[in-house]
Amino acid sequence: MRFYLPPLFGLFALGATAGAQQETVQPLAPPVEPTSGLPMTNSFQLFGPHPAASGPGTYEPFKWDQFVIRPHIDYEFTKAYHVLAAPSNQVDTTIQQISPGFLFNIGPHWALDYTLTIGRYSNTNFGTEVDHSITLTGQTDYGDWDLGFLQSVLLTQSPQIEFGSQTEQEYFNTAVTGHHEDSQYISEDLDVNQNIQTFPGGGFEDMRSWSTIDWLNYQPQSHFNIGVGPGLGYNEALYGPDSVFEQAQARVNWRLTSILSLQLAAGVSETEFLGSQSQGSGDIFSPIYSATLELKPFSQTELSVYASRYVSPSVLVDEYAEGTSMGASISQRFLGQFFFSAQAGYTDNKYVAPTILELTQVSPNVYQAFLVNLSRTDKYYTFTARLGHSFLERGNISIFYSYGGDQSTISGYSFAGNQFGGEVSYSF
Numbered sequence: 001m002r003f004y005l006p007p008l009f010g011l012f013a014l015g016a017t018a019g020a021q022q023e024t025v026q027p028l029a030p031p032v033e034p035t036s037g038l039p040m041t042n043s044f045q046l047f048g049p050h051p052a053a054s055g056p057g058t059y060e061p062f063k064w065d066q067f068v069i070r071p072h073i074d075y076e077f078t079k080a081y082h083v084l085a086a087p088s089n090q091v092d093t094t095i096q097q098i099s100p101g102f103l104f105n106i107g108p109h110w111a112l113d114y115t116l117t118i119g120r121y122s123n124t125n126f127g128t129e130v131d132h133s134i135t136l137t138g139q140t141d142y143g144d145w146d147l148g149f150l151q152s153v154l155l156t157q158s159p160q161i162e163f164g165s166q167t168e169q170e171y172f173n174t175a176v177t178g179h180h181e182d183s184q185y186i187s188e189d190l191d192v193n194q195n196i197q198t199f200p201g202g203g204f205e206d207m208r209s210w211s212t213i214d215w216l217n218y219q220p221q222s223h224f225n226i227g228v229g230p231g232l233g234y235n236e237a238l239y240g241p242d243s244v245f246e247q248a249q250a251r252v253n254w255r256l257t258s259i260l261s262l263q264l265a266a267g268v269s270e271t272e273f274l275g276s277q278s279q280g281s282g283d284i285f286s287p288i289y290s291a292t293l294e295l296k297p298f299s300q301t302e303l304s305v306y307a308s309r310y311v312s313p314s315v316l317v318d319e320y321a322e323g324t325s326m327g328a329s330i331s332q333r334f335l336g337q338f339f340f341s342a343q344a345g346y347t348d349n350k351y352v353a354p355t356i357l358e359l360t361q362v363s364p365n366v367y368q369a370f371l372v373n374l375s376r377t378d379k380y381y382t383f384t385a386r387l388g389h390s391f392l393e394r395g396n397i398s399i400f401y402s403y404g405g406d407q408s409t410i411s412g413y414s415f416a417g418n419q420f421g422g423e424v425s426y427s428f
Helices: none
Strands: 067-086 089-106 110-121 129-142 145-156 169-181 186-198 207-221 224-237 243-255 260-273 284-298 301-313 320-334 338-352 355-363 366-373 376-391 395-408 415-427
Touching: 089 415, 207 243, 284 320
Parallel strands: none
Antiparallel strands: 067 089, 067 415, 089 110, 110 129, 129 145, 145 169, 169 186, 186 207, 207 224, 224 243, 243 260, 260 284, 284 301, 301 320, 320 338, 338 376, 355 366, 376 395, 395 415
16 A cells, blocks of 8 residues: 555665665555565564565465466555645545566565556546556675675656655665675675666656665674665766765664664764755755664564655756655554555655845846745655454455645645555565
């Protein structure tokens, strides 16, 4: 399930710099289980990404030697209130989405997933939405190194807050990671990323970003480690100024007990704007951090709280985003087949724009100069609750409620809306 217009954060940011974060609403494939490359629980986490209420069993009807095809399909019905069809134009609509796809496992190390999402809106302010999501993951060993690879492609027409309308978007993300252990106590994590965002219809910032962050870790105990990591990146913008950013961070991963875990990273980031287009754009120097506290008081109960601060390129031309977010979640499985989850979050996004000189003619030979700054601040509030039940071993059915609101300093972009719906999925 996805909430239309409030931002969804995070999926690709692990190991990447904070500057690489995007606020995209991605088509959600039904629960499938690639054999490698996706986030996994490590020794410092109590629980990883929430598992589906159902998943592939031992029976694999589409398996040939090392090749496995797992078809999946998802249908979602949503009744949405106060959705932004355009700035200052809030409408109600029903949304029906069907998402067929397949997961293709190539041996134990590679997995390819493709999902097609077709969305129909009852309100004529929206057109039919056709999204494509492709993800290739892989992992291998080379000498003493554990190497990982991720390539994702997202082609979507989903509306977002920044756009205030339905907009064609394309995202291409590539990541290569490496982990090496020098000894029982010392290890390194290396990460190289490329992120590309384009808007074929124009009106927003096309951006190419390259970044790396490299960690040196010290682990004196099995459930405690510390690390330091420098980061460097370059952003190439089509319309606004290019920029270089540098980061320095330190992190702590600590599993305090069998039921409590803490993960914390903090540092500073500096973004320097380049070229003649950078006039009026002051460099951005900002603290950055991310923190997650996980608690698992019972075997079927998971609680977590998080907070983060980041600096990232914006989809708005000639603007950068400085954001602070925080939230909490709870998940509970009961009676073996039922699963309840709830999440609440708050995000404060400041879109930093350069100050420009604007001349206005007040008489035939007289002009008046004004300093104009188009910076914008949005405060997002979100809440989602879901109750699901598995069926036929590989299926899942659920109902959900979502609330999302934005308080924006730009007229026409503030809203508050509710959504109700149901979802059913099945995967091999």
